[in-house]
Amino acid sequence: MNIHEYQGKAILKEFGAPVSAGRAVFSVDEAEAAAKELGGPLWVVKSQIHAGGRGKGKFKEAEAGEKGGVRLAKSVDEVKTFVGQMLGNTLVTIQTGPAGKQVNRIYIEDGSDIESEFYLSALVDRSTGRVAFVVSTEGGMDIEDVAHKTPEKIHTFSVDPATGVMPHHGRTVAQALGLTGDLAKQAGQLITNLYAAFVAKDMAMLEINPLIVTKDGQLKCLDAKISFDSNALYRHPDVVALRDVTEEDEKEIEASKYDLAYIALDGTIGCMVNGAGLAMATLDIIKLYGEEPANFLDVGGGASEEKVTAAFKIITSDPNVKGILVNIFGGIMKCDVIARGVIAAVKAVGLEVPLVVRLEGTNVEEGKTIIRESGLNVIPADDLDDAAQKIVAAVKGTR
Numbered sequence: 304m305n306i307h308e309y310q311g312k313a314i315l316k317e318f319g320a321p322v323s324a325g326r327a328v329f330s331v332d333e334a335e336a337a338a339k340e341l342g343g344p345l346w347v348v349k350s351q352i353h354a355g356g357r358g359k360g361k362f363k364e365a366e367a368g369e370k371g372g373v374r375l376a377k378s379v380d381e382v383k384t385f386v387g388q389m390l391g392n393t394l395v396t397i398q399t400g401p402a403g404k405q406v407n408r409i410y411i412e413d414g415s416d417i418e419s420e421f422y423l424s425a426l427v428d429r430s431t432g433r434v435a436f437v438v439s440t441e442g443g444m445d446i447e448d449v450a451h452k453t454p455e456k457i458h459t460f461s462v463d464p465a466t467g468v469m470p471h472h473g474r475t476v477a478q479a480l481g482l483t484g485d486l487a488k489q490a491g492q493l494i495t496n497l498y499a500a501f502v503a504k505d506m507a508m509l510e511i512n513p514l515i516v517t518k519d520g521q522l523k524c525l526d527a528k529i530s531f532d533s534n535a536l537y538r539h540p541d542v543v544a545l546r547d548v549t550e551e552d553e554k555e556i557e558a559s560k561y562d563l564a565y566i567a568l569d570g571t572i573g574c575m576v577n578g579a580g581l582a583m584a585t586l587d588i589i590k591l592y593g594e595e596p597a598n599f600l601d602v603g604g605g606a607s608e609e610k611v612t613a614a615f616k617i618i619t620s621d622p623n624v625k626g627i628l629v630n631i632f633g634g635i636m637k638c639d640v641i642a643r644g645v646i647a648a649v650k651a652v653g654l655e656v657p658l659v660v661r662l663e664g665t666n667v668e669e670g671k672t673i674i675r676e677s678g679l680n681v682i683p684a685d686d687l688d689d690a691a692q693k694i695v696a697a698v699k700g701t702r
């Protein structure tokens with residue numbers, strides 16, 4: 304689960320990490336009050352969307368101009384103007400995709416005098432089973448580019464959960480960022496605080512880009528991107544309360560109600576698969592035969608007929624879906640249950656696109672019979688390869 308920058312900063316502040324004073328606002332009136340309260344003389348008006356690259360992003364609407372989603376304002380009037388231009392409009396950044404995201408909240412923050420910008424992030428490193436930190440002097444820019452072109456500028460280290468952050472971690476960060484004296488001390492404290500926040504809140508990722516040194520020698524987290532481990536949300540009602548469903552894909556929200564592992568993608572072939580590995584293989588083979596998957600969907604090991612029906616409805620509600628591939632290996636899950644679920648769903652929502660069904664495993668013959676005798680226009684397939692070729696051919700045929 305992702306949250307907005309201003310919510311992330313509130314959490315960082317709670318754990319003693321340095322952030323600027325700021326207020327989240329939903330209207331121009333609120334922005335005026337917030338700007339007056341903060342006092343200036345420099346404000347930063349920041350669009351709040353669940354995507355990065357806002358500074359270099361562009362609004363679609365002419366009234367917001369070509370200006371980015373993060374703008375410096377030198378007066379209360381300027382704050383009001385920028386907020387008016389951003390609110391309700393669509394910001395396109397490298398992370399939003401061409402459709403962009405509508406800006407519904409704005410964060411007004413004290414402007415900082417920046418001496419230098421760094422990159423810092425923390426994430427769960429699965430290979431070591433620890434929380435790893437990534438730091439670089441190349442802040443504010445696309446860190447992927449830095450990693451690609453100048454990997455020597457990226458420093459990583461992981462923290463042993465038995466000891467937590469040690470003084471040597473602080474020294475590693477200070478050295479990597481070229482900080483000495485009091486700033487080195489601040490870096491050590493920052494790492495300690497960020498690690499505490501990361502662990503306490505079950506974060507999956509925490510990215511500060513940029514982490515800055517101000518002209519008066521203070522380290523500060525100028526941006527904050529946090530995502531949480533969904534499996535641990537049950538013990539963080541305070542985090543769940545920060546969820547902004549307007550930022551999420553409607554189909555993904557619906558899927559989460561049925562406990563389906565669903566991720567919307569950009570392609571044309573809707574997929575219903577059981578098991579994450581088989582789902583990944585299915586996406587790969589669709590691409591291999593020249594089409595793009597419309598989603599990742601793992602209905603799980605022991606899906607009920609109701610769950611299968613829900614999954615089918617979610618897939619067919621996507622207007623980009625031009626064909627559906629059901630690929631089920633019946634182990635714990637039985638093929639006849641899947642077959643009944645598919646039939647029930649087709650009867651409930653109708654079927655306007657080609658449907659290929661590949662069943663294998665427990666009760667496969669029963670499952671195939673149910674589909675055959677349903678009288679529905681389903682294309683049966685024998686194996687994964689056959690299924691992928693059939694659905695790709697069917698989708699190409701409809702164009």
Ligand code: ADP
Pocket residue numbers: 323347349354355356357358359373412413414415416417420443512513525526527
């Ligand atoms: P994004 O990563 O989405 O572009 P950031 O929060 O990183 O958004 O802001 C983009 C840039 O705007 C930063 O790299 C920084 O140079 C500037 N900026 C952001 N917040 C402030 C602030 N409070 N004071 C001064 N400059 C800021």
Ligand code: MG
Pocket residue numbers: 355356443512513526
């Ligand atoms: Mg940033």
